[in-house]
Amino acid sequence: MTVFTLAGLQLELTPHQDNFELIRSEVLALKKRFPNLGMVLLSELCTFGPAPRFAEALPGPAEDRYAELAAEAELYLITGSLFERDRDRIYNTASAIDPQGQVIARYRKIYPFLPYEEGVSSGEEFVLFDVPGAGRFGLSICYDMWFPETTRALVWQGAEVILHPTLTNTVDRDVELAITRASAASHQCYMVDINGAGRMAVGRSIVAGPGGEVIHQAGAQHEAIVVDIDxxxxxxxxxxxxxxxxxxxxxxxxxxxxxxxxxxxxxEVLESLGPLIKGSKVNWSD
Structure with missing residues (x-):
């Protein structure tokens, strides 16, 4: 039987400051408690929060710290995501790091949450990586999941598990739970959707299996979600x-x-919707 143990960390973190030391302590404590743990997935933008001013080139100091942590804990580590600066552009980028501390994949979010995630460019490539002896993993970030083509493209290329860090603090989190289950069922894959908690997000992370079944759904507080991927x-x-x-x-x-x-x-229907802008004031006299 091919079973791989992974964990999603739904942490209560502080926006607009460096949360790495807290994240590090949580990862190491989890590995100590579960020696069989093979991978940890963090939530979107967990290190500094949604603050593009922290953007840096990759490789860079923040990613390097995660590489050291992955080697120390001897597991695969998905950074959630970091804002990446590439010349005059900023991307929302997830890095996958192996147990030797080597970055084996970087994925730039294809669908930034526009028009709210202002100034963030769209990635253009679907990214997957293999864990030898286990299976193939695909990377997806937050709003990407609202576009089923993104999950379909990953599964088309062999993804069996979609690693999906998110940062949602709004009423549509309930809808995302439904999307996670529907995506898992329609693509016959595991969906591991890990949100932040506390001041940054509303929690309610979810892991769904290839029939759309709920393997675990978290509450709103700090939680370590350890599951076996079969x-x-x-x-x-x-x-x-x-x-x-x-x-x-x-x-x-x-x-x-x-x-x-x-x-x-x-x-013609989509063109008639007008430009992609933030909601405007309603004129109730119209």
């Missing part, structure tokens, strides 16, 4: 369906339909 189970679900029901990946593979939204044209 790759044999996932591969069986993909072969025979969840409880021998739907096999959506095979049906998607075998159906020759050409989706019009992917043929390079423009949608």
């Amino acid at each position: 790759f044999d189970y996932l591969r069986r679900v993909r072969r025979t369906g969840w409880h021998h029901l739907g096999q959506p990946l095979k049906s998607f593979r075998d159906n020759a339909v050409q989706f019009p939204q992917y043929q390079g044209g423009r949608s």
Whole structure:
């Protein structure tokens, strides 16, 4: 049986300051308690909060500290994300680091939360990495999940687990729980959606299995979410369906339909929606 143990850390952190030492102590304590732990996933922008002024080039000092931590704890570590400065652009970037402290993948968020995540550029590449002897992991960040094409692209390239750090402090967190479960079911993958808590976010992290089943849903406070990822189970679900029901990946593979939204044209309906701007004051007399 191929079982890989990972943990999501839903931490109560402080925005606009350096939270690394607290994060470090939590990772090391968790590894000490669970020696079998193979990976830790942090929440989006957990190190400094949503503050682009902390952006730095990668590799850089913040990522280097995480590389040292991954080697010290001897596990795979996903940084949540850091603001990355690349010349005149800023990206929201997640780094994956192996147990030897080597950065093995960097993913730039493809869908910044516009128009609110102002000044942040969109990434252009889907990023996956393999854990030898376990399986293939795909990286996704927060608002990316609202676009099913992003999850589909990762699964198309072999992702079995989607690692999805997020930073949500708004009423739509409830909707994100539904999206997580629907994404897991329709793509027959594990979705590991880890949010922050406290002053930065509302918590309620969730892990869903390849049938859309809830493996664990956290509350609103500090929580360490330790789960086993059963790759044999996932591969069986993909072969025979969840409880021998739907096999959506095979049906998607075998159906020759050409989706019009992917043929390079423009949608008159979407064009009619107007520019992407923050909500404006409503004139109730109209």
